[in-house]
Amino acid sequence: MKSANMTPCPLFIGGEWIRPGLAGSPVYNPSTGDVIAECPMGGAREVDAAVEAAAAAFPAWRDTPAIERARLLFRYRHLVEEEFDRLCASISREHGKTLVESRGSIYRGIENIEYACGTPSHLFGDTLENIARNVDCETVLQPLGVCVGITPFNFPAMVPLWMFPLAIACGNTFVLKPSEKVPLTSLILVELLERAGLPRGVLNVVHGGRECVDALLAHPKVRAVSFVGSSPVAKHIYDTATRNGKRVQANGGAKNYVVVMPDADVPRSVEALATAAFGCAGERCMAGSTAIAVGKAADRILPQLVDAARSVKVGRTDTPMSQPDMGPLITGAHRERVIGLVESGEKEGATIACDGRGVSVPEAPNGFYLGATIVDKVSEGMRIAREEVFGPVLNVMRMEDLGQAIEAANRSSYGNGASIFTNSGPAAREFKHRVKAGMVGINVGVPATMAMFPFTGWDASFYGDLHIQGREAVQFYT
Numbered sequence: 479m480k481s482a483n484m485t486p487c488p489l490f491i492g493g494e495w496i497r498p499g500l501a502g503s504p505v506y507n508p509s510t511g512d513v514i515a516e517c518p519m520g521g522a523r524e525v526d527a528a529v530e531a532a533a534a535a536f537p538a539w540r541d542t543p544a545i546e547r548a549r550l551l552f553r554y555r556h557l558v559e560e561e562f563d564r565l566c567a568s569i570s571r572e573h574g575k576t577l578v579e580s581r582g583s584i585y586r587g588i589e590n591i592e593y594a595c596g597t598p599s600h601l602f603g604d605t606l607e608n609i610a611r612n613v614d615c616e617t618v619l620q621p622l623g624v625c626v627g628i629t630p631f632n633f634p635a636m637v638p639l640w641m642f643p644l645a646i647a648c649g650n651t652f653v654l655k656p657s658e659k660v661p662l663t664s665l666i667l668v669e670l671l672e673r674a675g676l677p678r679g680v681l682n683v684v685h686g687g688r689e690c691v692d693a694l695l696a697h698p699k700v701r702a703v704s705f706v707g708s709s710p711v712a713k714h715i716y717d718t719a720t721r722n723g724k725r726v727q728a729n730g731g732a733k734n735y736v737v738v739m740p741d742a743d744v745p746r747s748v749e750a751l752a753t754a755a756f757g758c759a760g761e762r763c764m765a766g767s768t769a770i771a772v773g774k775a776a777d778r779i780l781p782q783l784v785d786a787a788r789s790v791k792v793g794r795t796d797t798p799m800s801q802p803d804m805g806p807l808i809t810g811a812h813r814e815r816v817i818g819l820v821e822s823g824e825k826e827g828a829t830i831a832c833d834g835r836g837v838s839v840p841e842a843p844n845g846f847y848l849g850a851t852i853v854d855k856v857s858e859g860m861r862i863a864r865e866e867v868f869g870p871v872l873n874v875m876r877m878e879d880l881g882q883a884i885e886a887a888n889r890s891s892y893g894n895g896a897s898i899f900t901n902s903g904p905a906a907r908e909f910k911h912r913v914k915a916g917m918v919g920i921n922v923g924v925p926a927t928m929a930m931f932p933f934t935g936w937d938a939s940f941y942g943d944l945h946i947q948g949r950e951a952v953q954f955y956t
């Protein structure tokens with residue numbers, strides 16, 4: 479059902495907010511199932527206008543002293559903090575994160591703005607005098623030109639903030655293509671940058687899906703593409719854009735393993751596992767989606783884990799008065815896909831230790847809810863073990879020793895994050911050394927890096943050379 483107050487979803491090109499009159503894709507409030515906006519599905523025409531605006535703005539922005547560009551970001555940081563509650567409410571409304579989760583995601587985004595504020599120091603080059611007789615050598619970090627950011631639905635503010643603040647701080651101009659499922663929060667981010675004094679054309683926004691993205695990848699004036707989303711699309715972006723001569727960093731999907739050793743602290747590992755699996759309704763690339771219980775660990779943790787899952791209160795996130803522990807999934811179609819994966823596990827011989835499929839939220843019967851679910855006795859060949867679920871579902875696998883657990887984790891086609899819970903230094907060291915994942919946690923459920931470190935990933939979790947965030951991102955954007 480369409481909401482009585484549809485939120486406008488304009489493009490932002492060359493400093494103008496544009497309502498293009500294009501066919502739209504529905505943006506839901508997943509808490510109620512209502513359509514709250516229509517995201518215009520742009521194509522080559524809109525992309526060309528945005529890239530040309532960014533290209534026209536580049537020479538003046540490139541020549542703006544780095545300290546002045548940083549000052550814009552200091553003002554921006556202040557405005558994002560001032561409008562913190564509005565941003566949180568927008569994320570919780572269009573995405574379904576709880577307000578606590580929305581706040582956390584904006585803090586992570588603010589840290590990226592703070593890192594970008596330090597760009598004058600990040601841009602120092604190296605010099606070596608007399609590299610040959612009477613010859614000196616220096617490296618200079620120069621911006622590339624027009625950079626593009628294509629972002630997923632699951633972090634409507636944080637992922638765009640991984641990209642454009644640093645790109646523009648380095649002297650580039652930018653075209654952002656937010657997820658068509660959650661385009662509204664990014665428009666607030668852009669409005670605040672405009673208020674901070676953004677010159678026309680330095681940041682532009684286009685909306686759309688594959689047609690829009692393919693036009694961005696093909697545009698001759700685009701120099702670099704940052705992408706975050708699912709692995710098949712990440713691979714398509716990487717293959718297409720590199721073929722077209724662009725620099726690319728493309729983060730993909732994940733399947734993150736959390737190994738629990740028999741000596742692990744039970745309450746601590748149960749709490750961390752429940753948060754890692756069910757936080758953000760499991761819709762995050764760093765979700766701890768598979769617990770590997772080693773030896774007697776399964777008997778020690780499973781009863782408490784099931785209790786923890788049963789106690790997760792599911793409800794609507796769009797009203798500040800009644801915040802649940804967990805919100806809805808992004809769309810009805812996505813919920814059906816997640817349920818289908820749970821059913822496939824059942825058919826293939828797994829057992830359902832906690833079933834969230836019957837959950838209901840009486841005051842919002844059309845919301846896209848699914849309760850916390852634990853699928854036990856999962857084995858490697860099952861579909862639910864191989865595919866990214868991206869919902870509040872924790873698989874439990876049982877292994878005899880740490881070696882088996884590491885080998886199973888390493889056979890995954892993804893490699894984003896992996897964690898171990900143990901009190902043994904040698905086991906922790908062995909895991910850290912041998913597990914094949916970009917980010918590794920020891921007694922930490924979600925080992926995601928912060929702004930000063932690269933957000934890394936192996937295999938199908940990352941396509942490219944220089945990662946998002948930190949010094950590698952400065953190298954990417956220069």
Ligand code: NAD
Nearest residue numbers: 629630631656657687688691707708711729730731732763
């Ligand atoms: P998605 O791949 O469906 O969409 C991501 C972006 O690509 C969107 O802007 C979308 O419009 C565009 N897109 C979708 N299909 C396309 C196509 N065929 N061609 C060109 N562009 C296309 O991802 P999503 O469902 O929005 O987000 C969830 C995924 O993102 C999960 O797989 C999750 O693991 C991943 N993710 C990864 C990270 C990370 O850092 N590794 C972080 C967050 C999310």
